[in-house]
Amino acid sequence: MTSQKSSTESLVLQSEKGTKQNVGKRVPRIEDLRIVKGKAGYTDDIEMADQHYAAFLFSPYAHARIKSIDVSKALELPGVSLVITGKDIKELTKPMSSRAATKSPTSHYILAVDKVRYMGEPVAAVVARSKYVAADAAELIEVEYEPLKVVASIEDAMKKDAPLIYPELDTNEMISDHFDFGDVKKAFSEADKIVKERIRIHRYASTPLETFVVNAYYDPTREELTIYASDQQPGRTVQSVERTIGIPSSRIHLIVPPVGGGFGYKLAIWQYVALASLMSKMVGKPVKWVQTRTESLYAFHRPRGYMDAEFALRKDGKVLGMKLVDWQADANWPYVAALYSLIKFANMSGTYEIRNYSFEYHCVATNDPPIVQDRGVGKPFMAFALERMMDFSADALGIDRVKIRQVNSVPAEKMPYTAGSGEVYESGNYPEAIRRALEHSQFQKKLEEQAKFRKEGRYVGIGIATGIEPGTSNLGYYFLSKAGDPDYNGAGQMATVEVAADGVVKVNMNGPEIGTGHVTTIAQVVADVFGITPEEVNVDAWYDSIHGHLTYAGTYSNAFNDVYLGAVLTASNQLKDKILNIASSLLKEDREELYLANNYICKLENDKEKRLVGLKEIARISYGRLLSFPKGEEPGLKVTAGYINRTAKPFVRSDFNVQLTHSNSVHVCFVEVFPENWNIKILDYAIVHDAGKVINPGIVDGLAIGSTVSGIGGALYEEFVFDEQGTNLSLTFGDYLKPTAMESPEIRVDQMESPAPNTVLGTKAVGEGGAITSLAAVAGAVEDALKPFNVKITGLPITPEKIWNMVKDTPEYKKINKEGQ
Amino acid sequence: MYPKSFEYLRAKSVDQALQYLKDNEGSRVIAGGQSLLPMLKSRLYQPTVLVDINFIPELREVKLGSNGDLRIGAMVTHYDVIENSTIRENAPILSSTAENIADVQIRNRGTIGGSICEADPSADYLPTLMALDARVVLKTTESSREVKVEDFIQGPFETLAEDGEMLVEVIVPPSKANYRVEKYARRKADFAIASVAAIVSLSKDGKVVDARIATGAQQDKPHRLREIESALKGKASKSVNLEAIIGPATEELEPLDDLHGGPEYRKHVLRGMLSRMLGDLLSGKEA
Amino acid sequence: MTRMVTVNLKINGKQYSEEAEPRLLLVHFIRDALKLKGTHIGCDTGHCGACTILWDGKPVKSCQILAVQAEGANIMTVEGLEPEDGKLSIEQESFRENFAQQCGYCTPGFLMMTRYLIRNNEEMTREEIREKLHGNYCMCTGYQQIVDAVQDAQRKYFATKK
Numbered sequence A: 001m002t003s004q005k006s007s008t009e010s011l012v013l014q015s016e017k018g019t020k021q022n023v024g025k026r027v028p029r030i031e032d033l034r035i036v037k038g039k040a041g042y043t044d045d046i047e048m049a050d051q052h053y054a055a056f057l058f059s060p061y062a063h064a065r066i067k068s069i070d071v072s073k074a075l076e077l078p079g080v081s082l083v084i085t086g087k088d089i090k091e092l093t094k095p096m097s098s099r100a101a102t103k104s105p106t107s108h109y110i111l112a113v114d115k116v117r118y119m120g121e122p123v124a125a126v127v128a129r130s131k132y133v134a135a136d137a138a139e140l141i142e143v144e145y146e147p148l149k150v151v152a153s154i155e156d157a158m159k160k161d162a163p164l165i166y167p168e169l170d171t172n173e174m175i176s177d178h179f180d181f182g183d184v185k186k187a188f189s190e191a192d193k194i195v196k197e198r199i200r201i202h203r204y205a206s207t208p209l210e211t212f213v214v215n216a217y218y219d220p221t222r223e224e225l226t227i228y229a230s231d232q233q234p235g236r237t238v239q240s241v242e243r244t245i246g247i248p249s250s251r252i253h254l255i256v257p258p259v260g261g262g263f264g265y266k267l268a269i270w271q272y273v274a275l276a277s278l279m280s281k282m283v284g285k286p287v288k289w290v291q292t293r294t295e296s297l298y299a300f301h302r303p304r305g306y307m308d309a310e311f312a313l314r315k316d317g318k319v320l321g322m323k324l325v326d327w328q329a330d331a332n333w334p335y336v337a338a339l340y341s342l343i344k345f346a347n348m349s350g351t352y353e354i355r356n357y358s359f360e361y362h363c364v365a366t367n368d369p370p371i372v373q374d375r376g377v378g379k380p381f382m383a384f385a386l387e388r389m390m391d392f393s394a395d396a397l398g399i400d401r402v403k404i405r406q407v408n409s410v411p412a413e414k415m416p417y418t419a420g421s422g423e424v425y426e427s428g429n430y431p432e433a434i435r436r437a438l439e440h441s442q443f444q445k446k447l448e449e450q451a452k453f454r455k456e457g458r459y460v461g462i463g464i465a466t467g468i469e470p471g472t473s474n475l476g477y478y479f480l481s482k483a484g485d486p487d488y489n490g491a492g493q494m495a496t497v498e499v500a501a502d503g504v505v506k507v508n509m510n511g512p513e514i515g516t517g518h519v520t521t522i523a524q525v526v527a528d529v530f531g532i533t534p535e536e537v538n539v540d541a542w543y544d545s546i547h548g549h550l551t552y553a554g555t556y557s558n559a560f561n562d563v564y565l566g567a568v569l570t571a572s573n574q575l576k577d578k579i580l581n582i583a584s585s586l587l588k589e590d591r592e593e594l595y596l597a598n599n600y601i602c603k604l605e606n607d608k609e610k611r612l613v614g615l616k617e618i619a620r621i622s623y624g625r626l627l628s629f630p631k632g633e634e635p636g637l638k639v640t641a642g643y644i645n646r647t648a649k650p651f652v653r654s655d656f657n658v659q660l661t662h663s664n665s666v667h668v669c670f671v672e673v674f675p676e677n678w679n680i681k682i683l684d685y686a687i688v689h690d691a692g693k694v695i696n697p698g699i700v701d702g703l704a705i706g707s708t709v710s711g712i713g714g715a716l717y718e719e720f721v722f723d724e725q726g727t728n729l730s731l732t733f734g735d736y737l738k739p740t741a742m743e744s745p746e747i748r749v750d751q752m753e754s755p756a757p758n759t760v761l762g763t764k765a766v767g768e769g770g771a772i773t774s775l776a777a778v779a780g781a782v783e784d785a786l787k788p789f790n791v792k793i794t795g796l797p798i799t800p801e802k803i804w805n806m807v808k809d810t811p812e813y814k815k816i817n818k819e820g821q
Numbered sequence B: 001m002y003p004k005s006f007e008y009l010r011a012k013s014v015d016q017a018l019q020y021l022k023d024n025e026g027s028r029v030i031a032g033g034q035s036l037l038p039m040l041k042s043r044l045y046q047p048t049v050l051v052d053i054n055f056i057p058e059l060r061e062v063k064l065g066s067n068g069d070l071r072i073g074a075m076v077t078h079y080d081v082i083e084n085s086t087i088r089e090n091a092p093i094l095s096s097t098a099e100n101i102a103d104v105q106i107r108n109r110g111t112i113g114g115s116i117c118e119a120d121p122s123a124d125y126l127p128t129l130m131a132l133d134a135r136v137v138l139k140t141t142e143s144s145r146e147v148k149v150e151d152f153i154q155g156p157f158e159t160l161a162e163d164g165e166m167l168v169e170v171i172v173p174p175s176k177a178n179y180r181v182e183k184y185a186r187r188k189a190d191f192a193i194a195s196v197a198a199i200v201s202l203s204k205d206g207k208v209v210d211a212r213i214a215t216g217a218q219q220d221k222p223h224r225l226r227e228i229e230s231a232l233k234g235k236a237s238k239s240v241n242l243e244a245i246i247g248p249a250t251e252e253l254e255p256l257d258d259l260h261g262g263p264e265y266r267k268h269v270l271r272g273m274l275s276r277m278l279g280d281l282l283s284g285k286e287a
Numbered sequence C: 001m002t003r004m005v006t007v008n009l010k011i012n013g014k015q016y017s018e019e020a021e022p023r024l025l026l027v028h029f030i031r032d033a034l035k036l037k038g039t040h041i042g043c044d045t046g047h048c049g050a051c052t053i054l055w056d057g058k059p060v061k062s063c064q065i066l067a068v069q070a071e072g073a074n075i076m077t078v079e080g081l082e083p084e085d086g087k088l089s090i091e092q093e094s095f096r097e098n099f100a101q102q103c104g105y106c107t108p109g110f111l112m113m114t115r116y117l118i119r120n121n122e123e124m125t126r127e128e129i130r131e132k133l134h135g136n137y138c139m140c141t142g143y144q145q146i147v148d149a150v151q152d153a154q155r156k157y158f159a160t161k162k
C-alpha cells in the first residue's frame, strides 16, 4: 500500500498545475457534438463490402431435447449461404466453461447441442445476403423438440428427483460456500431481539437501447479476424473467441465503436461474436448480426433469488450480528454462474459497522435464461436486503428508521474502515451523508406534510436508504471459488496517449465508450496535463485491440474513474516528460523550468509566460526531422502505458477485497399511493451521492439520476414473467415495462466529495450507485405510505395489483371501503 | 424483426381499394399500420397482399351529415380526432378519448378505422363509440351496410367484417352532454387495465335523463354497462346510491387475465373508476 | 421475389427515387438504402421512439411504416436539423448544454420530438414535456436532463421569435 501511495501522489502532483483548469468543471461533452448530429457511429452504422447477415433460430422451449433439425428448406432459399446447427458446433468449437463456479459443465456450447436449457437459446444459425432473407431462412428451419420437465424455480431444482440441467454434474447446485466473519454466535447470544425475514429479488434487466450488434470478417488473405461489436469487455471476448472457435488471439482484431448503452448487458455478447466469427470464416464473407428487441429480452437478466436474513439487535438499534443465506437461480449459464453471490457478500455490511456476520450462498441451475453482470451485479439486491432488514429491525425495536441507520453507520473517524470481510472502505463520511440527506430532502418538512396528508386520508410515505457503491473489480471472488488460481485481476488498464505529427494530443483509452462520458472526462484530465483545452484533445471513442489491452480490459465494474484515468494519466505524464526533455535539450533550457501551456513549451520570465516553441514544432522534429532530434531520446511521441490499482490485498478467506473503491449514497424517496387503483407516484426524490472527486458534475449528476431511474424501474415496473413452462412472457416493451419520462420523478442530487486516497485523482465509482440504493428507498417509502394497512414489503416489483392483494383484507381497507368490495 | 414478403397495392380511391381486396385472396388493408406493423414484423400476420388506403383523400374527411350525425372517414388519425373542431364540438368525448391513446407519434399515424377493425379488447375508442351509439359503414365492391360498433366488435381481434369488406366511415350521433372518459394503465402508452366512457345528461331539476356507460379491458370485448344505465335513468341524481348499483352490476364480469392485471384487480379498478366518474357526473361537475 | 416498388420522396430537402421491396420498413430504407444512419432502432413494436422522424412536419415512428408508403412524403431526419452554417440547431445546442444524452442512442428521436414540440406548443411545463415524450425511451439518463434540454430549447426558440 505504501509504495502505491507514493506513486499515486507523484501522479497527482505532476498534474497539479493544470488540475485547476478543467477537472471539476461542467464542461459540455465533446462526444455530444457527434451524437446530436446523428453521427455517433454505432456498430450497426458500419457496413463492410459484400456485407452478409446472420439470423438465429431460438428455442421456444425452456427445456427440451432436440430430436432433429431439418435445414434443407432454408438452404434452398435463394440468397442463403450457410446454415449451421449444434451438430456443426460440437465438431467445430469447444464448450464454454465456468469462470467462478467450482463445477464446470462440459455440454454447453455457443449453439445448443442436443438439448435446450432456456427459452431463447439459439439452436441454429443462418447467413444470407440480407437481414430479411436471413429471417426468412431461419423461419424455414424445422426443429423437432421433445419437451423435458421444466425446472422453474430454486425449490424445483433442489428436489431430490429434480431433472438435471447439466446431467454431467450430478447436481443443480453449481457452487455453495459459507463464510464467517467475527463472532456470530456471540452476537446472537447477546442480542435483545432477533429479526428474521426472507427477502426476495426478481428478474429484471437494464435493456440498453442499442441491442447486441456484431460484424465479423475473417480475411483469408491475412488470416486475420476483424470484428466490430457493441462489446463492453473486449479483453474477455478475445479470449473467449479464441477458446471456443480456436482463432489465436494474436489474429483477432476487435474494434468497439461507441456503444449505445452497456449496463453489463454487453458483457454477454461474446457468444454471438464467436458465432458470427465462425460463420464468417466458413462463408468467406463479412457477417453482421443485429439482435432484435425481442431477442434481446430472452436472456441476460439479473437472476431471481432470495436471502434469508437474521439480525441480532441490541435495544438501542445496534446490529450486533447478521446471518445471511443467499439463494440465486444464476447457474443456467456456466460462464457467469456464482458471480452475483460472490460479488455481494464482501460488502454485505454496507455503510454500517457490523463486525459479526456469516454469509452462505448457493448458486442453482434452473431453466431460467442466462444472467449477465447487470448494472451493479449482486449489489442492488445486497443493498435491498440490508436496508429492508434495517427498516424491519427499527420497526421491531420501536425506534426510528433514520435513527437505526445513524446508530450503525461507520463513524467518520474510523475511516479508512476495514469491514468484517476485509473489504477496505478507503474514504467517506457516512453519518455526514445521512445528515446532509435529511437536510437536502427536507425530511422534517416531509414528515409534517405526511402527517397532514394522512389526516386527509391520503397515503403518503417516506423511505430512506443508504448504499455502498463499490468500484473496480479486483475479481477477488475468483480467489474464493478457484483457490490456487489467484492470478485474475480486473484492476488494471492500458491507455495510449500521443502527440500526433500535426501536434494534436490524441488519446485512446483502450476500452469501450458506453455512454458514460469517458471521452470528455479524459479530455478534461489530459487537457490539464498538457495545458490545453478539452476540445483540443482528440479522444478516440473507439476501442481498438491494436492498441494493446489487458486480458480483463473492458468498461465494467465501475472501474473507469480508477484504472482508466490511472492509465491515461500515467501515459500522459510519461509523454509530457518526454516532450519536456526533448524541448529542454533542443532549447538548451533547464528542464525544471519548462512547462506546457496552450500548445507551447513555456517558461516564466519575470513572472510572465514566455512561449519558447510550439508543440507542433516538437512534433515535427520528433517524427520527421530526426537529425535535429536529441540523442538519447526515441523518436515519435506516442506512449502506451499500463496502470494497476495495487491496493488489493492478497487473498485470505477471512480478509479480502472484492472491489477497491467505494462510493456511497443516501436516497430519500417520498411517494403517494392512490387507494382507487393502488398506483404509486413518486412525489419527490433526493440523493446525496459521494463518489469522491467529481471531474464533471454534469456527467456525474446524469449518471446518478439515470442509475436511480433504472432502479425505480426495477422497484416498481420491470419484471420478466415466466409461466410454469418457463416461457418468458415479457418479450416486448409492451410487456416488459420500462419507466418513461412520465413515470420518472424529478431527482435532486447533492454531490459530496470524499476523495479516494487510492486513485490518481481521488475519483471513485459513479455508474451504479442509483441502481443499488434506490430499490430499498422506494420500497421503504411505499411501505411507509401503507402503514395504516400494516403491510411488509419483502419483494419487488411493487405493483398496484400486488399492493391491492396485500391490503384488501386489512381492517383499514374495510374502513375506507364501507361497501366491502 | 423483418416482415415476410407480400405484394403491395396502393389504392387511389375507395372503389379501387375494394376491387383490390376482391381480386386478391389473403389481402389485407393497411391503414395507419400502427397495430399491423408489429404483427407483420413478428410474422404473426403473413398477408400475401397489402392494400394501402393511405392515399385515398376522401377517407380522411370529417363531415356533418344532414341529420346532424358526424361522419368520420376511416383514415382520420387519432391526432385529427383530437384537433378537428367539428369532432370537438359535436362529440367532445371522442376527442378526449383520442388523447388517451398511445403517444404523440402513434397518434399522428394511427386511425380511427384501424383501431375499430383491430378490435383490441383494451382499445380506447371502443367504449366511447359504444357509449355514443356509433355505427360503422362497411363496403364491398357490391354492397354497403351500416352496423353498430357494439355489434361490429365480436371478440378479441374479431369483427363482423368479411373478406373483401372495408370500413369506410364511422357515423357518430352528436353528443354534447357531460361526459367522463378515462383509462387506467401503468404507463400512458399501455393498453388499458380498465377503461370507462360515460355520458350522463341531467335535467334542470337534477334527474338523470340519459346515461350511457361502456367499459373496456374487462371482458373479451368492450361493452355497455346497461344495468347501471337503467338503474340511473329517471332517478334524481342526488338520491342515487352508486355503490349499491355498481357492486352487483359488475359482479358477473369476467375480466381479462394477463400479466398487466388479473381479473379481480381489473374489476376492483373498474369499480373505483365508475364510482368516482359517475359520482362526478351525477353531481353535474363539468369535465 | 416480390415486385420492387419505386419510392419517390424528399428527405432533408433532397429528392430521392429508390427501389424498395414492399416489406422493407421505412427505417431500414433510411438507414440501409439512403445511408442516413442517425435514425436508430430500439424495439420491434413501436414503443421506443428511437426511429422518430418528421413526416410532413409531424413526428412518426419510422419502424411503424413501410418504405413504399412514403411515396411523396416530405421527411426530416436528425441529419436535417443542422443549419447550413455548420452551427448546431437550437435543439442540438440545448441537448448538448444540458447533458441530455449519455450513450446517445435515443438522442436523434428526442431531438426530432423537440423540433416539433417547441414549435407547436405554448410554453410547456416540465410535466407536459414528460407527457409528450413518453413515446421515446431513454435507458441512460432517467430523462431529467432531457426535460431540461427541451425546456431550454423552447426558451431559446421563443427568444428568436421576439
Ligand SMILES: Cc1cc2nc3c(=O)[nH]c(=O)nc-3n(C[C@H](O)[C@H](O)[C@H](O)COP(=O)(O)OP(=O)(O)OC[C@H]3O[C@@H](n4cnc5c(N)ncnc54)[C@H](O)[C@@H]3O)c2cc1C
Pocket (backbone or CB within 6 Å): B028, B029, B030, B031, B032, B033, B034, B035, B036, B037, B038, B074, B100, B101, B102, B103, B106, B109, B110, B111, B112, B113, B114, B115, B116, B117, B118, B122, B123, B124, B125, B161, B165, B166, B167, B168, B188, B189, B190, B191, B192, C045, C046, C047
Ligand atoms: C406502442 C403502441 C401503443 C398503443 N397504445 C394504444 C392505446 O393506448 N390505446 C389504443 O386504443 N390503441 C393503442 N395502440 C394502437 C393504435 O391506436 C393503432 O393505431 C390502432 O389500434 C390501429 O390503427 P391503425 O390505423 O394503425 O390500423 P392498422 O394497424 O393499419 O390496422 C389494424 C387492423 O385493422 C385492419 N384495418 C385497418 N383499417 C381498416 C379498414 N378501414 N377496413 C378494414 N380493415 C381495416 C387492418 O387490416 C389490420 O388488421 C397502440 C399501438 C402501439 C404500437
Ligand code: FES
Pocket (backbone or CB within 6 Å): C040, C041, C042, C043, C044, C045, C046, C047, C048, C049, C050, C051, C052, C061, C062, C063, C064
Ligand atoms: S424502433 Fe421504432 S419505436 Fe422502437
Ligand code: FES
Pocket (backbone or CB within 6 Å): A209, A260, A261, A515, C100, C101, C102, C103, C104, C105, C106, C107, C137, C138, C139, C140, C141
Ligand atoms: S442516452 Fe442512452 S438511451 Fe438515451
